[in-house]
Amino acid sequence: MSRSLEVEVGPTCISSGYCRNFAPAVFEAGADRKSFVKTNPVTETPALLEAFESCPVEAITARDADSGAEVFP
Numbered sequence: 001m002s003r004s005l006e007v008e009v010g011p012t013c014i015s016s017g018y019c020r021n022f023a024p025a026v027f028e029a030g031a032d033r034k035s036f037v038k039t040n041p042v043t044e045t046p047a048l049l050e051a052f053e054s055c056p057v058e059a060i061t062a063r064d065a066d067s068g069a070e071v072f073p
């Protein structure tokens, strides 16, 4: 069964857009062009994990929504 994750984008986002390309249903650009998470929790998918890995500045963090355990990084 897929986990539910609480995903956050930190202030170090440089608006590369990679996360939005991999998971457009999850990440959106704000008025400042930085990404934010549309709605939490988010269901874990391979595309979501690729989005996490794609971030060049490691701005994305994720925790298990049930246990609170760190999932990424």
Ligand code: SF4
Residues within 6 Å of the ligand: 009, 012, 013, 014, 015, 016, 017, 018, 019, 020, 034, 035, 054, 055, 056, 057, 058, 059, 060
């Ligand atoms: S991949 Fe990282 S730097 Fe690029 S838009 Fe997403 S959070 Fe920002």
